[in-house]
Amino acid sequence: MTIEMYYVTAAMLFAIGAYGAIAHRSAVRILISLELMFNAELLFLLAMASSIGALQGMILALFVIALTSSEIGVTVPIIVFMFRILGTTDVTRASKMKG
Amino acid sequence: MSPSNSVLEEFAYLALSLIALGSGLVAVSTEQAVYAAVALGFTGTSVAGLIALLGYGYVAAFHLLVYVGATVTFMVFSVVMMRQEPRLMRSLATVSVLNAVLLGLVFYMIAVSTGIGGVLPSINIDLGRVAKEFIDDYWFPLLLVVASLATIMIEGIVVARGEKK
Amino acid sequence: MLGPLDPLINFILEPYFFSPFIYPGLTIGLVVLLTLIWAERKMAAKVQLRYGPLYVSKQIGGALQMIADALRFFFQEPIIPRQVDKIVFLATPALALTVTVLPFIFIPAAPSYVGVAVSYSLPLVLALGALIPVVIILMAWGANNKFTLVGGIREAFMTVGYEVALFISAFAAALYYKTLDLSVMVEKQASLGLPGIIINPIAGFVFFVAMLMASSKLPFDIVEGEQEIVAGPFTEYSGILYGLVMGASYLYLYVLMLVFVEMFLSGWLPVIHGLGSIYPALGGVMLFVKTYILLLFAVFLRGVYGRYRLDQALSLGWRRLVPLSLIAALWSFGLLIAGV
Numbered sequence: 001m002t003i004e005m006y007y008v009t010a011a012m013l014f015a016i017g018a019y020g021a022i023a024h025r026s027a028v029r030i031l032i033s034l035e036l037m038f039n040a041e042l043l044f045l046l047a048m049a050s051s052i053g054a055l056q057g058m059i060l061a062l063f064v065i066a067l068t069s070s071e072i073g074v075t076v077p078i079i080v081f082m083f084r085i086l087g088t089t090d091v092t093r094a095s096k097m098k099g
Numbered sequence: 100m101s102p103s104n105s106v107l108e109e110f111a112y113l114a115l116s117l118i119a120l121g122s123g124l125v126a127v128s129t130e131q132a133v134y135a136a137v138a139l140g141f142t143g144t145s146v147a148g149l150i151a152l153l154g155y156g157y158v159a160a161f162h163l164l165v166y167v168g169a170t171v172t173f174m175v176f177s178v179v180m181m182r183q184e185p186r187l188m189r190s191l192a193t194v195s196v197l198n199a200v201l202l203g204l205v206f207y208m209i210a211v212s213t214g215i216g217g218v219l220p221s222i223n224i225d226l227g228r229v230a231k232e233f234i235d236d237y238w239f240p241l242l243l244v245v246a247s248l249a250t251i252m253i254e255g256i257v258v259a260r261g262e263k264k
Numbered sequence: 265m266l267g268p269l270d271p272l273i274n275f276i277l278e279p280y281f282f283s284p285f286i287y288p289g290l291t292i293g294l295v296v297l298l299t300l301i302w303a304e305r306k307m308a309a310k311v312q313l314r315y316g317p318l319y320v321s322k323q324i325g326g327a328l329q330m331i332a333d334a335l336r337f338f339f340q341e342p343i344i345p346r347q348v349d350k351i352v353f354l355a356t357p358a359l360a361l362t363v364t365v366l367p368f369i370f371i372p373a374a375p376s377y378v379g380v381a382v383s384y385s386l387p388l389v390l391a392l393g394a395l396i397p398v399v400i401i402l403m404a405w406g407a408n409n410k411f412t413l414v415g416g417i418r419e420a421f422m423t424v425g426y427e428v429a430l431f432i433s434a435f436a437a438a439l440y441y442k443t444l445d446l447s448v449m450v451e452k453q454a455s456l457g458l459p460g461i462i463i464n465p466i467a468g469f470v471f472f473v474a475m476l477m478a479s480s481k482l483p484f485d486i487v488e489g490e491q492e493i494v495a496g497p498f499t500e501y502s503g504i505l506y507g508l509v510m511g512a513s514y515l516y517l518y519v520l521m522l523v524f525v526e527m528f529l530s531g532w533l534p535v536i537h538g539l540g541s542i543y544p545a546l547g548g549v550m551l552f553v554k555t556y557i558l559l560l561f562a563v564f565l566r567g568v569y570g571r572y573r574l575d576q577a578l579s580l581g582w583r584r585l586v587p588l589s590l591i592a593a594l595w596s597f598g599l600l601i602a603g604v
Binding site for chain 1: 105108109112116119120123124126127132135136139142143146149150153154155157158161162165166168169172173187188191192194195196198199200202203204206207210211213215216217218219220222224228229232233237240244247248250251252254255258
């Protein structure tokens with residue numbers, strides 16, 4: 001059980017999330033792919049913290065999880081407003097700055 | 100006492116990683132948004148299991164609470180907004196796959212180059228010590244996080260009410 | 265002592281297998297489920313001045329009805345409609361039951377007898393229980409049917425309504441005990457001599473009501489309300505799949521009731537040492553007795569209350585239960601400061 005094994009899993013999960021974030025059009029799907037990347041980043045953080053400072057890593061991870069939830073709380077209303085104004089969640093249609 | 104030898108740990112790691120990566124693949128490639136949200140829930144659960152395998156049990160419980168709550172919210176929104184579901188952008192397919200693979204490699208290289216590696220140390224953190232650290236050293240970030248979460252809650256109420264005009 | 269079967273018997277008697285699968289886990293849970301559904305039908309019938317199911321075994325008041333029902337489920341042909349998503353349709357009942365059985369690993373059944381001993385078993389049990397609505401919404405979407413869709417959306421709304429009150433009231437009670445471990449909570453109640461419901465009655469009441477909302481029991485069975493949306497997310501199921509999904513919500517009520525008894529009613533006290541010397545888990549049999557009596561009370565409420573509407577239930581959850589749970593947290597905090 002080496003730390004590099006966790007790096008491999010986290011890197012692959014990050015790659016999958018990155019593919020989803022680029023290849024999707026719907027804002028909800030992009031957000032889901034971003035959440036996948038967050039999960040991978042959390043694994044990176046905790047795997048690195050295991051050998052340096054486990055206590056600080058744990059505290060930082062708890063803060064990161066709480067702030068992730070508040071970030072979802074900001075991003076989802078943005079999508080709701082976008083749907084109300086534009087009538088669609090397609091991000092390619094949200095390319096104009098007015099309106 | 101459970102046989103906590105390294106074979107069981109490796110098997111658990113393999114199973115949890117496969118579930119995490121498999122449901123991640125389902126989350127990005129399925130056509131329906133609800134299945135993507137449920138797959139995100141499964142990924143969150145297996146990542147919580149991997150975190151617990153690393154030794155951070157309380158963080159795993161916290162992660163499970165937050166991510167399962169977020170998944171349910173996503174599902175409601177993707178079901179409610181189910182008209183006009185745009186498809187994947189086919190023109191970007193190869194570029195995005197290439198980019199994803201390269202990003203994964205870059206992150207792995209960064210992580211390995213920090214030199215932090217080797218055998219996983221066994222971690223046993225007393226929750227009382229964590230609480231003491233929070234109150235002694237990190238009380239200000241804690242206050243900020245509480246304030247930001249309260250703001251998010253008020254903002255959610257305002258956005259939800261804004262429809263009845 | 266049984267020769268070649270010895271390792272197998274030893275494995276079955278280990279806490280990490282016995283607790284989730286036999287007692288208080290899957291097997292005893294299924295027995296509780298069968299008797300509980302029968303008791304619910306009989307009690308509701310008594311309130312409504314009728315006899316209840318009396319077709320099978322008329323001489324003993326229809327007591328074998330549930331065995332007849334279970335046999336019928338096993339032999340009935342499960343019909344798979346054409347328009348459903350087959351993998352999701354067939355997998356989600358088993359998934360729902362699996363996810364419901366997971367919290368049993370962390371619930372202690374007797375002093376120092378728990379499947380996996382961690383010092384934060386309360387958040388783990390509640391978090392694993394929060395996975396159940398996810399599976400039910402998946403089930404509702406996979407059935408590809410307007411009734412199930414409405415049932416699934418109702419389930420999502422109900423989840424949003426009760427989760428905050430459930431968690432905050434549980435943590436308010438844990439705040440006074442200064443621990444997040446269920447076994448330590450029972451020991452603290454033993455040393456204080458008072459059950460948790462006298463220490464913090466507001467938290468107990470809020471947890472009880474939120475528990476009824478969580479397991480879709482009347483008066484909150486909006487999700488599976490028969491008169492409105494056929495059977496909600498479970499509409500398309502027949503045969504053994506129907507038996508499985510109908511049992512899942514009772515099993516979740518059983519899990520939450522175990523947690524309630526351990527937090528608020530002194531768990532397995534008084535410990536029966538005579539039984540405990542035969543096998544450690546049996547020393548905490550009072551936990552099971554108290555849970556069963558409270559389960560009978562919870563299903564008795566079916567005959568008393570009318571069904572809440574969805575907006576009434578959400579308003580109850582957010583306008584009354586959440587402020588009450590915050591008051592419960594303040595009460596615990598006040599008790600701690602007062603040095604009681």
